[in-house]
Amino acid sequence: MTRRIAAGLALLCVALPAHGQSRADPEFLWESFLAPPPEARPMMRWWWFGPAVDEAEIDREIRAMKAGGFGGFEVQPVYPLSPDDPATGVRNRPWLSDDFLAALRHAARTAQAEGMRIDVTGGSGWPFGGPHVPVTQAAMNIRMVRVPVAAGATEFVVPALGPAEALVSARIGAKILAIDGLRAQVGASEVPREALLFVAGRTGQQVKRAAIGAEGYVLDHLDGAAVAHHLETVGERLLSAFAGIAPPYAFFSDSLESYGSSWTGDLPAQFARRRGYDLVPHLPALFLDTPESAAVRFDWARTLAELTGERYLSAIDAWTKRHGTRFRVQAYGTPPTFLSGNGRVALPEGEGANWREFTSTRWATSGAHLYGKPVVSSEAWTWLHSPSWAATPLDMKVEADRHFLQGVNQLVGHGWPYSPPGAGEPGWAFYAAAALSDRNPWYGAMPALTRYLQRASHLLRLGEPANAVAIYLPTEDVLAAMHPQAASVNDAIAHRLPHSLVTQVLDAGHGFDFVDAQAIAAPGFRHRVLVLPRLDRIDPEAYAAIERWTRKGGTLIAIDRLPNSAGGLRDEAARAAVRRLSQRMRATIVSEGDLGPALARAVPDVVLAAPDPTLGFVHRKLPEGDLYFVANTGNLPVQTRARFAGDRGTGAWWDAMTGKRWSAGTGDIAIELAPYETRFLMFGAAAPGSVARASASVRALTGAWRVQFPGRDERGLGSRRPWADDPDTRFFSGTATYRLRFDAAPAAGRCFALDFGVGVPRAEAAGGRSSRPVAAIDAPIRDAAIVRLNGQVVGTVFAPPYRLEIGKALRPGENLLEIQVSNTMLNRLAGRAPADFRLLTARYGERFQNQDQGKIAPQPSGLLGPVSLVEAEASDRPCGS
Structure with a gap:
């Protein structure tokens, strides 16, 4: 890293000039793209199961995250995965105990020593709550109870109420009833009637996926006293682990999934103050369709959203500021919030990768854009290619790109499962998420992926959004x-x-x-x-x-x-x-x-030669010029031309995967993208080279290929068939090395690349979020490869176009090519019985259900396609493109 970049990294993340640099310095911008600031690295949600953690493994996993290119983590204590077991060294530390806080403090010290960001979840599981929440501060609802009143009856029995519940109103028709104890007096009638009782009660919802010691009611997000009590009891306790050291970067709240929450104790008073009338006589309008229902519901729901914004979002944001940290929150869900609630918090966050429809991700990024929040995050890779351990690096890239297309510039991966050494391989995993730890065989490819994500996140933080x-x-x-x-x-x-x-x-x-x-x-x-x-x-x-x-x-x-x-x-x-x-x-x-x-007449930002719903873009205005992120979100190549609005001059393609740039020309820009490929298009920053395509020759490498699996002798490779098709390797998960010796005669003025073939597109599987793979392509490498030529690492391959430039590593005469191919853990898991959680459930109750275990089966793995040597005239474009 040059001294110039080091001086300006911290400022680049908010698009300010570095010391001694012009605000419009394209070369400085390019250098920062090649070596982006650490703040732009993706993060991980780190699940502490139990929590059963120890200091040595905490240190090992933090350093493994750093080695993988992650910039930090969010500690989220969740449900246990084992009872205390001296045989395996598992010892659960109850949430908020001195033992737990000691582990959290140790993690903070190690993170800060390693230059890593640490966030803390402001609870355990979600939503906020726990044993400190008395029933009087638990989430509330309003419910209507129908009580039949027989003809001739002059009274009826009032249904029993639960703890901290209250009868708000009772009526028959328009008549309000007086309730005396357990019985209600009514006037006699010759016809049967129905009394409507409105009860302000408690939802009874318990914290989801709670750690040991974190079980309890979900708090009332609408009750300022309940929120303050949570911050005093839980927030202060968590931050005490940081005494004498830097506070956590952020205090995190997941989405507000307080199901059924629709009331709070002082709602009638707040409603009267804000809306100017008494809600109680109009309660039937909330449940029945009456002429006034829409108007009353509007007033009631608006009041709820205002209280959520003031008493939850703003209150916690102010508390975090007083404690030297920031509030990162998924500001949506139940009870209701407004999109503008994102303006109340320091760090809005979203979730959802479907960039062509309404998502909570776009909800968060829109709020960030409107209220000047330069960094907006998303919970990425939730439910990615379920079951756990099925996700590949390509899956991760494909979904991340769909978050970028919605304006995200900070990824929080979902996630990294802590696993004690005694848990065996592959270790523990969250019940409904990708397991993205270094227990994955393909983790060696993670630094190449995170470098791409870091470059993209960095550029997408610069300047201002330019959505018209x-x-x-x-x-x-x-x-x-x-x-x-x-x-x-x-x-x-x-x-x-x-x-x-x-x-x-x-x-x-x-x-x-x-x-x-x-x-x-x-x-x-x-x-x-x-x-x-x-x-x-x-x-x-x-x-x-x-x-x-x-x-x-x-x-x-x-x-x-x-x-x-x-x-x-x-x-x-x-x-x-x-x-x-x-x-x-x-x-x-x-x-x-x-x-x-109608929109096409309003000067579109990008006009394609032909419509293509798989091609997406994001536009940002930088001091240096206009920046576009262009993504092929489909499993087929894209070849088209596009005109970008305004007179922007010559464009330059910047490739975040390879760190190369080349001229894109002017006017109608040619766009050629492999499946799931992305690039940045920069106007205002010159690039060397021309837009001419370099002619290429392709030579298949067909010599005596050999393969070696760990612990086995190297053998000749008769054919390239998937490991799962061979009984000896059917249940193998790990890394195998393919070797080939071949002759070459590199010449000056020529460039060389290795081409591993193309992926075969497949139809996306039908089904819900937990069953659909993200990358609908059968790759020639399953699922990632680190490539060495003559002992020198020349790159990592896991995504189209499955091509690596080999540069100076190629030498005249004989060359040794080594391809280390890694797959997922599914093959190993398919060869063993599923985990038995019977004793765990007997001890702690059922706190989760493993998802999609029936889908575990050996997957095609290995080097599956031909490898070719591509030779082309040297240029500033990727070799042979």
């Missing part, structure tokens, strides 16, 4: 349709927002952000086009801001019609304001299917 289009989320309509049983804004939007809106925006050549009513006024709302889905309601203040924006030149496109309503039960003035605004609003009204053509 915003999509207004139908939050107001979602609030008006919300029910106490499912009080989540983002979940409802995912079902309500038409899938075609996102796809049409992308296919029209635009990048976009989602926006909600509060975020219209955010400093990052600088979009040129705003799309309104089919809305009934809209916030009148936001709508007025939109009108002012249109008068300054903004383009408003509405689907089918403009909204005509607003607000809640007492908001007639708001409804009238919306109707007036709609009458004079400058807007283009189109049908849902015609959105794409």
Whole structure:
């Protein structure tokens, strides 16, 4: 690393100039791309099962993460995987015990000594909660109980209430009933009737995947006292492990999965203060469809979301700042939050890789863009190629690219399972996630993958997002349709927002952000086009801001019609304001299917020669020029041409996998990408070379190939068949070395590469998130290879185009090629009986279920395709491309 780069790394991550450097220094930018700052490295969620951890293994795994190219980890204590067992050395340390905190402190010391980032989860499992949460601070709901009242009856028995529950209201029809103890008095009637009782109760939800000692109620996220008690009891206790050393980089909260949470103790008082009327007489409207239901539900749900933002998001963010750390949070789920809630926290985070639809990832990145948060993370690789141990480096790259396409620039891998030495091979794994530790046979390829991810994350942090289009989320309509049983804004939007809106925006050549009513006024709302889905309601203040924006030149496109309503039960003035605004609003009204053509007239950012839904891009404005991340998300090659908006001059391709750059030309840029290949396109930074394709000759290496498996003699390779097809290697998981001696005559002015063949595309498997492989391609190398030529490492191969330049390693005469090929752990696991958790469950109860164990089977492994030597005229492009 040069002294110039070292001086500027910390500043580059926020796009500021390095000492002595111009803000627009393309060569400095290029050098930082080759050796990006450590802050951009991916992280890992580190599961501590039990927790049964010891200091020696903690140190070993931290150093293994660092060796793999990870920049840090988030400690998340979760369920045990073994009872205490002296025979294997397993000893569970109860959560928050002195023993546990000593282990956490040791991990922090080692991480900081190794230059690694450490985050702590603000609980165990998820959501926040545990034994410190009394029933009076547990998550609350409001429920309606129907009680039949027989004809002629003058009283009925009130159903029994649970601990910390209260009867809020009782009624028959419009008549409010007085409750006296266990019986309710009613007037006699000749016909049967039904009493409706509204009970403010407790959901009873327990912390999911809790560690030993962390069992207990989920806290009430809407109760400021409950949140403060959690921070005092748990947060302060966790941070005490960092006394005298640097605090954790961040304090983490997973998504708010407090199912059924829909009430809090002072909700009626808060509702009256904020909405101007008493909610209690209107409770039937939350459960029954009445003329006032939509308006009352809107007021109730809006109040919940405001309380979540104030009492949970803002409260914890302020607490972390006081303690010298930051709040990293997945700010969505139940109870409800607004997209603009991302502006309340230091580090928004999302999850979900489906870049062509609504996701929580885009929810988080949009909030980050709108509120000026330069770093936004995502929980990556959750459910990746289930079951555990099935994921490959290519799977990881493919999903990571889909997060990058949504604006993510910090990956938090899901994840790294701590495993004690006595657990055997491959060790422990989380029940529903990729196991991405160094117990994977292919972990030797991880540094090449993380170097790619680090380069991409670094560039995607620079400058500012340049999305021209915003999509207004139908939050107001979602609030008006919300029910106490499912009080989540983002979940409802995912079902309500038409899938075609996102796809049409992308296919029209635009990048976009989602926006909600509060975020219209955010400093990052600088979009040129705003799309309104089919809305009934809209916030009148936001709508007025939109009108002012249109008068300054903004383009408003509405689907089918403009909204005509607003607000809640007492908001007639708001409804009238919306109707007036709609009458004079400058807007283009189109049908849902015609959105794409309308957007195509709004100066698209990227215009392809032919539509291709597998090709995605992200655009950022840098002081040095315009930067595009271009990704082929499909399993077939892409060959097309694209015109990028504006007069940007000559472009340069920057390849984050190889660290090479070459000229892309001007005007219509040729795009040629292998399956799942990505590149950056930089305008404003010159690159050497030309856009001319270098002619290449290809020679198959067909000599006497040999192969050697660990502990076995080297043998001749009669044919390249998968290891799983050979009874001797069917259940082998690990690394085998292929060797070949071949002659070459390298000449000056020529470049040489090894080509391992092409992958064969396959149909993606049907099924849910836990069953679909990410990379739908049968690779010629299964699943990664480290290649040496004449004893020199020339590179790692795990992704298309399966080609390595071999440069100066090739010599005249005889050459020794060694290819170390590694597969996944599935083959080994297929040869043994599944784990028996009977005694564990008997001791601690069933805290998890291993997913997709029936899918464990030997996988095709090894060097499966021909290897060729490619010779071409030397150029600045990848050899023979």
